[in-house]
Amino acid sequence: MAFPSAPSVLWSVSLLTVLFAAAVHSNIVFDDDPLQPVTSDETVSVGGTVILTCRVAESDNSSLQWSNTAQQTLYFGEKRALRDNRIQLHRSTPTELSITISDVQLSDEGEYTCSIFTMPVRTARATVTVLGVPGKPQISGFENAVQEGGKVTLTCTSTGSKPPAKLRWYRGDQELVGRPDVVESVPDDPTYNVSSELTLVVSRSDDNNLITCAVDHPSLAPGDKRSEQALRVLYSPVVEIQPESDLPREGEKFHLQCIGNGNPEPTSYIWEKKDGELPPLSKADGAYLRFEMLNKSDNGVYLCHADNGIGNGQGEYTLLVQDAAGNSADPTAMSPSSGVDHAVIGGVVAVIVFILLCLLIVLGRYLIRHKGTYLTHEAKGSDDAPDADTAIINAEGGHSGAEDKKEYFI
Numbered sequence: 001m002a003f004p005s006a007p008s009v010l011w012s013v014s015l016l017t018v019l020f021a022a023a024v025h026s027n028i029v030f031d032d033d034p035l036q037p038v039t040s041d042e043t044v045s046v047g048g049t050v051i052l053t054c055r056v057a058e059s060d061n062s063s064l065q066w067s068n069t070a071q072q073t074l075y076f077g078e079k080r081a082l083r084d085n086r087i088q089l090h091r092s093t094p095t096e097l098s099i100t101i102s103d104v105q106l107s108d109e110g111e112y113t114c115s116i117f118t119m120p121v122r123t124a125r126a127t128v129t130v131l132g133v134p135g136k137p138q139i140s141g142f143e144n145a146v147q148e149g150g151k152v153t154l155t156c157t158s159t160g161s162k163p164p165a166k167l168r169w170y171r172g173d174q175e176l177v178g179r180p181d182v183v184e185s186v187p188d189d190p191t192y193n194v195s196s197e198l199t200l201v202v203s204r205s206d207d208n209n210l211i212t213c214a215v216d217h218p219s220l221a222p223g224d225k226r227s228e229q230a231l232r233v234l235y236s237p238v239v240e241i242q243p244e245s246d247l248p249r250e251g252e253k254f255h256l257q258c259i260g261n262g263n264p265e266p267t268s269y270i271w272e273k274k275d276g277e278l279p280p281l282s283k284a285d286g287a288y289l290r291f292e293m294l295n296k297s298d299n300g301v302y303l304c305h306a307d308n309g310i311g312n313g314q315g316e317y318t319l320l321v322q323d324a325a326g327n328s329a330d331p332t333a334m335s336p337s338s339g340v341d342h343a344v345i346g347g348v349v350a351v352i353v354f355i356l357l358c359l360l361i362v363l364g365r366y367l368i369r370h371k372g373t374y375l376t377h378e379a380k381g382s383d384d385a386p387d388a389d390t391a392i393i394n395a396e397g398g399h400s401g402a403e404d405k406k407e408y409f410i
């Protein structure tokens with residue numbers, strides 16, 4: 001354990017070698033040489049413009065030169081050497097030579113060389129990377145509306161990207177996970193065609209929803225290239241019955257409307273009355289049930305069945321005809337007012353009970369007090385009196401004393 005094993009020593013040595021080699025090759029080592037030209041690598045999208053700049057810290061008036069990937073001289077100082085109008089002089093000074101390449105093509109990618117004709121010649125290389133801009137994504141796979149609960153498989157493709165683009169799927173703002181991108185390439189074409197597949201089980205809330213496929217690529221700003229596909233979902237109707245008015249009155253003309261929220265719209269409606277026939281003065285007219293003249297005998301629960309070919313839904317409505325004066329014919333509708341009556345009666349009873357209770361308390365106190373007074377009288381008179389007669393006289397004479405005692409009891 002004290003000595004590192006031979007392989008690990010070898011590994012360390014090779015790592016050091018790599019680091020040393022990297023340091024030697026980096027421009028930093030030559031920074032001390034003021035005549036060494038300095039360049040930078042550039043990345044540009046197809047169709048874009050790139051500026052290649054070559055600088056030296058000091059000049060001895062030797063000429064600077066740019067040459068292309070095929071070692072052809074593009075500019076020698078300010079003299080154009082290759083007839084290509086896409087390549088123009090940007091700046092030429094004793095310490096700088098900059099050129100522009102516009103309408104960049106994929107074939108422009110590679111290593112460009114800047115040279116300065118000192119003794120010996122010094123050079124610097126600049127790598128131009130050309131990005132293949134992906135085409136607008138195309139979504140395929142959705143032709144006809146799909147029934148709720150069914151599966152939809154969409155395919156999104158984007159051509160011409162380099163490096164391969166990444167495709168993303170969204171429903172609204174929510175990102176969906178598709179199958180991993182399939183990347184295609186052919187010989188002699190540096191770009192890629194990318195495709196992604198997304199499978200969805202659709203619900204009724206997906207009807208008219210947009211599914212987006214967006215291209216993610218270094219040559220594009222987010223959201224630059226995207227396509228949308230609207231979904232169409234078929235689903236059975238959810239039925240609601242809407243009355244013409246909330247207070248249908250006897251003798252009035254009236255109708256109920258059956259609203260079937262489905263895709264497609266319902267095509268057939270069936271009206272029914274629960275526990276009975278439709279009234280003779282009513283007429284089913286598609287989504288409407290029309291009453292010529294309302295009658296209290298029309299009261300009851302009405303049903304509407306709507307069918308759109310995908311399925312059917314049912315809704316119900318309880319008709320309660322008010323009489324012409326506005327009172328409901330239904331006895332159960334009376335319950336709120338009789339409820340009020342009960343409350344009034346209850347209150348009155350409570351008040352009476354309360355009064356009775358108060359009276360009982362007052363009476364009780366009065367009785368207790370009277371009994372007390374009587375007992376005191378008897379004790380006083382009998383204690384002092386030598387006989388019963390005197391005791392009675394004494395007791396009568398002590399009445400005023402009893403009056404005083406009364407005050408204490410109250």
Ligand SMILES: *[C@@H]1O[C@H](CO)[C@@H](O)[C@H](O)[C@H]1NC(C)=O
Nearest residue numbers: 058059060061062093094095
């Ligand atoms: C470079 O050229 C300019 C004018 O042509 C001259 O003034 C200057 O002295 C030269 N510099 C060197 C280092 O030869």
Ligand SMILES: *[C@@H]1O[C@H](CO)[C@@H](O)[C@H](O)[C@H]1NC(C)=O
Nearest residue numbers: 159184185186189191192193
């Ligand atoms: C990409 O698709 C286009 C059009 O479909 C086709 O012409 C091209 O050869 C494809 N390229 C690759 C790399 O598959």
Ligand SMILES: *[C@@H]1O[C@H](CO)[C@@H](O)[C@H](O)[C@H]1NC(C)=O
Nearest residue numbers: 250251293294295296297298
């Ligand atoms: C309601 O119908 C009954 C019998 O069906 C009828 O006798 C009555 O006159 C009708 N009331 C009104 C207001 O039409």
